[in-house]
Amino acid sequence: xxxxPLQNATLWLERGLNKLFSQKYNPFYYHGALPxxxxxxxxxxxxxxxxxYQPTLATAYASVRYITYELPFGNLFRSIHRxxxxxxxxxxxxHMFRVWFTDRYREYRIVPWVTGVVLLIxxxxxxxxxxxxxxxxxxxxxxxMTFNLVGKTPFVGAALAEALMAGKMITDYTLTRxxxxxxxxxxxxxxxxxxxxxxxxxxVSEPPLALVVMLSGVLFLFSAAFPVELGVLTNMSDPAAxxxxxxxxxNVYFDLLYAWPQYLAAHNVAPLLVVLLVxxxxxxxxxxxxxxxxxxxxxxxxxxxxxxxxxxLCYNDCPYEAIEMVDRGNDGTRFKRLAVxxxxxxxxxxxCVGACAFKAIEIPRRDTNNVLAEIExxxxxx
Amino acid sequence: xxxxxxxxxxxxxxxxVDFKGHLDDEGNMLDHxxxxxxxxxxxxxxxxxxxxxALKNGANGTFALGCRMGDCHYREGNKFCxxxxxxxxxxxxxxxxxxxxxxxYWLSAVEYDKLSELVGQFVEDCKSLPAPEVKSTAKAAK
Ligand code: HEM
Ligand code: SF4
Ligand code: SF4
Numbered sequence: 036x037x038x039x040p041l042q043n044a045t046l047w048l049e050r051g052l053n054k055l056f057s058q059k060y061n062p063f064y065y066h067g068a069l070p071x072x073x074x075x076x077x078x079x080x081x082x083x084x085x086x087x088y089q090p091t092l093a094t095a096y097a098s099v100r101y102i103t104y105e106l107p108f109g110n111l112f113r114s115i116h117r118x119x120x121x122x123x124x125x126x127x128x129x130h131m132f133r134v135w136f137t138d139r140y141r142e143y144r145i146v147p148w149v150t151g152v153v154l155l156i157x158x159x160x161x162x163x164x165x166x167x168x169x170x171x172x173x174x175x176x177x178x179x180m181t182f183n184l185v186g187k188t189p190f191v192g193a194a195l196a197e198a199l200m201a202g203k204m205i206t207d208y209t210l211t212r213x214x215x216x217x218x219x220x221x222x223x224x225x226x227x228x229x230x231x232x233x234x235x236x237x238x239v240s241e242p243p244l245a246l247v248v249m250l251s252g253v254l255f256l257f258s259a260a261f262p263v264e265l266g267v268l269t270n271m272s273d274p275a276a277x278x279x280x281x282x283x284x285x286n287v288y289f290d291l292l293y294a295w296p297q298y299l300a301a302h303n304v305a306p307l308l309v310v311l312l313v314x315x316x317x318x319x320x321x322x323x324x325x326x327x328x329x330x331x332x333x334x335x336x337x338x339x340x341x342x343x344x345x346x347x348l349c350y351n352d353c354p355y356e357a358i359e360m361v362d363r364g365n366d367g368t369r370f371k372r373l374a375v376x377x378x379x380x381x382x383x384x385x386x387c388v389g390a391c392a393f394k395a396i397e398i399p400r401r402d403t404n405n406v407l408a409e410i411e412x413x414x415x416x417x
Numbered sequence: 418x419x420x421x422x423x424x425x426x427x428x429x430x431x432x433x434v435d436f437k438g439h440l441d442d443e444g445n446m447l448d449h450x451x452x453x454x455x456x457x458x459x460x461x462x463x464x465x466x467x468x469x470x471a472l473k474n475g476a477n478g479t480f481a482l483g484c485r486m487g488d489c490h491y492r493e494g495n496k497f498c499x500x501x502x503x504x505x506x507x508x509x510x511x512x513x514x515x516x517x518x519x520x521x522y523w524l525s526a527v528e529y530d531k532l533s534e535l536v537g538q539f540v541e542d543c544k545s546l547p548a549p550e551v552k553s554t555a556k557a558a559k
Contacts, residue, residue, distance in 0.1 A: 046527045053485070058523075064487030139490065237493070348507055352461070354492040384491035385462030389498065392464075392508035401457050407470050410426055413444075413453040414474040 038327075041136040065242040066130040072242055072250060073123035074221075080116040083109070085218070088168065090210040095170035096268045103265045114258035120162055121288045122254070127158050131320075141324030143234075143355055143382045150231040152320045157224050163293050164216040171266035178205065180297040184313075187306040234356050234380060334399050335381035336388070338374050342395035345372030349387035349396050357381040423477035423543035425452040427536070428467055430460040430495070433484045435526040439533075448533045449540055459483070461494020465501050465510040468519055477543040480520035482532065488525060495523055517546060 045063075052061045062069060087106060089098040102109040131151060134140045140148045163181070167174050182205070186196035201208035232238045242250070290298070299309045336357070350358045357380035363373035374387075374396060385398045397403060427446075429436070436454060439447055446452045457463060460483025471479040481502060483495030500506035502521045510519065520539055524532050 043527055046525045049485070049488070050525060050527060058486055061487060064485075137488075137490070235492070352493070352497055354494070382491055383458070384494065385458045386491055386494050386497065389459075389462045389464050389494070389501070390508070398458070398462070401462065403464065403467075406428075406455060406457060406467055409455050410467065410471050410476075411474050413426060413455070414424065414471070414476055 038136060038138050042138060045133060045136045060243060060246055062242075062246065063133065065239065065246060066126070066133045068239050068242040069126040069246075069250075070123055070130060071240050072247060073119050073126060074224075076119040076251070076254060077116060077123060078221075080112045080119060083112045084116055088214075090168070090214045091207045092170070092205070092210065093207075095168065095210055099169050099171075100265055103263075110262045111258055114262045115254055117263045118254055118258055120165060122250075123158065124162060124288060124292055127155060131155065135323065138330075141327060142329065143357070143380055145324060146234050147231050148324055149321065150227050152317050154224060154227050154231065155320070156317055157220055157227065159292070160216055161220050161224070164213045164220075166289065166293060167213045168210065168217060169265070170210065171268050173266050175268070177294065177297060178209070180300060184296055184300060184306055184310055188310050188314075189307070192310075236354050236356050333378070334383045335378040336376045336383070336385075336396055336398050338376060338396050339394070340366075340373065341368075342393045343370070343373055344393055344395070345370040345374070346393070347372070347374075348390040348392065349374050352386045352390040354384065354386060355380050355382050358387060420477055420544050420546065420548050422451050423540055423546075424475065425449075425536070425540060425543065426471040426476045426479045427452055427454045427482055428460075428463045428471075428479070429454050429456050429482040430484060431456045431458055432490045433460070433482050433495075433526060434524050434529050434532045436529070439529060446533070446536065449536055452536055452540065459489070459491050459494040460498040461489070461491060463498050463501075465508055468502075469511060469514060472514065472518055472549060475549060476518075477546065477549060478518045478520070478539055480522060480536070480539065482522045482524065484523065485525050486523050499523070515546075515549075518543065518549070 049061060049063045052063055056062065058064070084102060087098055087102050087109070089095060099113075102113055104110070134144075134148070134151075163177075167178050167181075182196050182200050185199060186192045188195055197203060199209075199212065200206075201212040232240070241247075296309045296313050299312070300306055340363075345360065345363065347360055350360050357377050359375050359377065360372045361375050363370065376387075376396075383398050383400060385401060387396045388398055388401075388403060394403065436446075440454060441447060441450070444454050446454060460481055463481045468479045468481065481498050483498055484490065486495060486499070489495045497506055499521050501508065502510055502519060504510060504512070520535075522532060522535055
């Protein structure tokens, strides 16, 4: 399987990190929880910015300048918000690569994977709309080129660009629309996260306190030491006259994450090709799980009705919400409930086997009786 | 009293330590030939009764091996296994079991070197324990 070397590389990296952080605080073991940390940091730092930001073409830049240079602690909050957004992107992408490299992204995990791809798109839209809100020269240019590229999308381009711009050209409403995307889409993100966790029993959604304190400290100190700057705005009256984004900006994240399609377009790559490239990323991610052979060939845990006491221990332990405790009706036993396995969700992992004290549940690929027989055989030989 | 050549049974998650090239045809470790490795899909599948069976049938020691805490492929299997070994989760290891003869190791696929070291230590420790009584009815009948 092609993921095996990738998995080993990840494990070697984690082996090193275990030495550095200890196993308990290894950030790689909180790959899903760390984006959540940044969501909170963004929410809190964003509140203050939201209070002072004004979404009109004439005042947006001035309000950001006020926040940056005059409002007490304004720039600290703005810097925290910016760096937290970079952290968010980095850790969401890290999370994605880790679940992919360690083969945690297909079959019974298809729901978290697909909702994850949606979350990734959402995160990008929120990030991009945030950059546009600043409305300095870079933002104006990026806005122009983004709307232009979106307009080149086959079939739906014109309508999509109009929806994004809230009209046929950039107006005050455009910034209101960006503001909506920047604040409203995160609400949708909460809904997607609910779906993301739907099939995961006890998701590890918070990093341990020590990591939270450490990350908050780093974020805070970094923001205080390297406050973000505000670019210039030369062409407020005529956004369309803004220069092209051809040079690499000092913000690497910005370039790598949001601006690369614009660079391609500015370097004479056909817009249609750029649009297709952008679309290819999520589509490729969605296809990914189907490129590998099914590992388990539709096997799942099987309950032996006569042995099951309805004790729920397997139900508690199942990591993918695959067991349901149902009313067993009047079947001659004194027990009220029965464990039932949902084949589509079952990971064939055997955790339920380890939980059951009554030999009532087995996974076909490793029968308990065989394990016991092997143990006895190993000891009688010698 | 000491035991010359203690026999150990290791119940091993197939996603944790990679034994490729480290086992003989019978599944004994090349580094420690008296240690037999038996694979299960996840350490979360290991029932205390499996470890008890090993000891009842004359193993000098037995261990469970799962992935690093925090990195179980099935999310929580190793944690549950550990909690069963230390008596914090049902079904628990019987209190009568000699805890010196039971170990849990939590290592990733690329940590064979560490495991070999730990198992070597365990083998040494078992040498200083008295030979176990064989309680299995199957053996007693022979
Ligand atoms: C907003 C960003 C995201 C957040 C806050 C988030 C959070 C989480 C959390 C807390 C878990 C549970 C981890 C555990 O308990 O083991 C999880 C699992 C998962 N996530 Fe995400 N996630 C995000 C984005 C993504 C993305 C972009 C992808 C991939 C495209 C993804 C794919 C997955 C998969 C496949 C799992 C299941 C892993 C397993 O079952 O072991 N997630 N996520
Ligand atoms: S643990 Fe065993 S006995 Fe209890 S509900 Fe599950 S299958 Fe039934
Ligand atoms: S094997 Fe058992 S514990 Fe694992 S997913 Fe299936 S039902 Fe749940």
